Amino acid sequence: MPAAPRKILHVDMDAFYASVEQRDAPELRGRPVVVAWRGARSVVCAASYEARRFGVRSAMPAMTAERLCPQAVFVPPDFPRYKTVSRQVRAIFARHTDLIEPLSLDEAYLDVTRSFTALPSATATAEAIRQAIREETGLTASAGVAPNKFLAKIASDWNKPDGLFVIRPSMVDVFLAPLPTGKLPGVGKVMRSRLSALGVETVGQLRELEAARLEQLFGRWGRRLHELAHGIDEQPVQPRRPTLQISSEDTFAQDLPLAELGPAVRQLAHKTWASYLAERRREPGRIARTVVLKLKTANFRILTRSQTLPLPPASAQDLAAIAWALHERVELPDSTRYRLAGVGLGGFVEADLFTAQRALFDAQGAPLPDGATDSASA
Template identity: 45%
Template sequence: MNPPIRKIIHIDMDAFYASVEQRDHPELRGKPVAVGGSRARGVVAAASYEARKFGVFSAMASKIAQQKCPSLIFVKPRFEVYSAVSRQIREIFHQYTDLVEPLSLDEAYLDVTENKIGMPSASIIAKEIKARIQAETNLTASAGVSFNKFLAKIASDLNKPNGFTLITPDKAADLVAGLAIEKFHGIGKVTAAKMQRMGIATGADLRQRSEAELVRQFGKVGHYYFRIARAEDERLVQPHRIRKSVGSERTFEEDLIAEEDMLERLQFLAQEVAHDLSRLQTTAKTVTLKLKYFDFVQQTRSKTLVGHLNAADAIYTVARDLLRTPQLPQYPVRLLGISVSNLLYAHDLPPHYQLTLDF
């Protein structure tokens, strides 16, 4: 007897940080807003849809964003508010299923094959969740529904903002075949560029390549590319997945040369990592700095501490020292990333252990 077709929902909040700011500050509504940075320096963490029309996107240098949109309004990020809203949204999810896998503050997978309200239609559940999010938070979300995680993620991105897309088994193959390779979840800009040089521009092109060739060209992830080209994805929604590391990284439109520009980016990355650690109720012992240079050469620098940490300032301090040790980057930097590992979760801590440690 064949197992039942899975019913997977992917919920993705629309321009989450920027939308929260517009919700809480009526004077920003309908205007181009960038969260993070400033007119003079820094990096955009999130952009409202009004700003995106001008070509302003996350990870863009603030000065470039301002050039693209002179009327752009910069606001400081309020991660504690975003985290609180994220918890509110997650409570809605758990009223339908315990199989919820958060990917970040603003998106998650839900497996509703079997659900708490006994509703056989995943589409009805997804639309109800969208409506409840809007009613309870005054924010909009986009939802994708399909029979696996890959397709649900693709679906949620097709009709943003406030979108809903269902990909049924009979439509999946044709949709994937016509999808531009850079739209595939799990295929980044660099990999997409390499594929295009190989003559792979769409899912149909990817499907023509053998699994052996894809593994030869891209390593183990080639197995994944082979399967998703055929709309296959057996990954389960993992609500209790124990993460071994937490990280955040950004690729920049213009390579960074000045130390102060790199430090600006590291401050924001450290904040993102710290809020993920807080959300997961964990601390870290190892901090790793990732550098990718203008020529795509990649380098990592790591430091393992005596104690654990989860505060943004502490993470930034270690990352800053790693940037300078053994010396500052000697070539233009196109990507910076911070990740932390050797995690210690709250439920594993001995009694009276203090979660947040200074060092």
């Protein structure tokens, strides 16, 4: 017998950062609110729905937002406060299931196939969660209900803000067919253009291409496209996705030469180290061995330089020294100016395995298999 369809929710807070600001400052309600630092280099973290009517969107330059909506109220972001609210929301999720996969502070997947509550359906569960969020936080959330993750994410956006949309298994084919291919996860501008060249504009048209043909054209991604076009997504909700990288970055008020980036790199290293210590408290069994320096030039070229170490950094000062040393491997002219820098930690390994491996190689007098390897990309 085939397995019963899973019951997946995607819950997405509505204009989260801006909504928190409007909740906590009644004078902002009904006004176009933009969460961003003001300045030539700042970008929009969030925009209220009142601001979105003017075309303001997350990640656009703050100066563009100000031009589109001169009457907007700019509020600097307060991430500790947003994290506090996010924890409240996740506590509400946890009353219903332990299969919770956070994507960010304001959205998550939940698998409620086997819910903790006696609610009769996934739809009822989604409604209960939305009601609890409204009552306990004073905020609204939109939710999608579907038999898999990618459909649930599409559904949560269908009736925003403060909406609920359900895609039942029997609806999948009819629902997907007229959608533009850009609604499928991973199909961006480039892939849309390539599909359009094949005469494929909708998911229904994509469905007409055989899996073998798509695989021939796009490799393994072609097989994934075929599955998505048919509403197939077997990826489970992963409650604890392992951290791959921790980083901090900053855009400068004005472009700087490489030689003047030292103080910024050291400051970013300390921020990254604080986040790394918090991650170690959450997952003490994993350590990071790769240090990454990221730079963005004035003409938006991105460079990364990294080093994987035989021993992980021992302190914020250690991380800062290693990160700054990586700037010596940047081979651009001295006249190059940089608008952004970032410091990251990656290359996570299991601490017990690393300790055992190191003891083995120390006993043999040999270096670790990948001791002190370097990599660079631009």
